[in-house]
Amino acid sequence: MKEVLKNLAEESKEIKALAIVDEEGLIIAEYSKPNLNFDIEEMASLIITPALRLSEAFTDVNKEENLEEMVAFLTDNIVILYKLAYETYLVAVLEKTPLYGKARFIVKKNLVTLRETL
Numbered sequence: 001m002k003e004v005l006k007n008l009a010e011e012s013k014e015i016k017a018l019a020i021v022d023e024e025g026l027i028i029a030e031y032s033k034p035n036l037n038f039d040i041e042e043m044a045s046l047i048i049t050p051a052l053r054l055s056e057a058f059t060d061v062n063k064e065e066n067l068e069e070m071v072a073f074l075t076d077n078i079v080i081l082y083k084l085a086y087e088t089y090l091v092a093v094l095e096k097t098p099l100y101g102k103a104r105f106i107v108k109k110n111l112v113t114l115r116e117t118l
Helices: 001-010 040-061 100-109 110-115
Strands: 015-022 025-032 070-072 078-083 087-095
Touching: 001 015, 001 025, 015 040, 025 070, 040 070, 040 078, 040 087, 040 110, 070 087, 078 100, 087 100, 100 110
Parallel strands: none
Antiparallel strands: 015 025, 015 087, 070 078, 078 087
């Protein structure tokens, strides 16, 4: 699984780190490019619980809504959370750039591969 994440990260220089995490915050797999100023495992573990609470709030308001993607714009990074399968999630950290959509597209097009690998 780490090799799949590494290959995905190498598709774009804007992809800094990737982690697959379960609903309890346990890391299943992760890959980080060198010289990061944060720990992807810690970030992924800490954001999953509040993200799932927010997702539950949306579902409480409208039963037909489910979390597919959540985006957070930070000072230097963009963090995107994607629902994978079997209560697992992908946390992608991208370089903050006006053209972040390209890196986001690269991650999204690889979601099927990640789901099949799980």
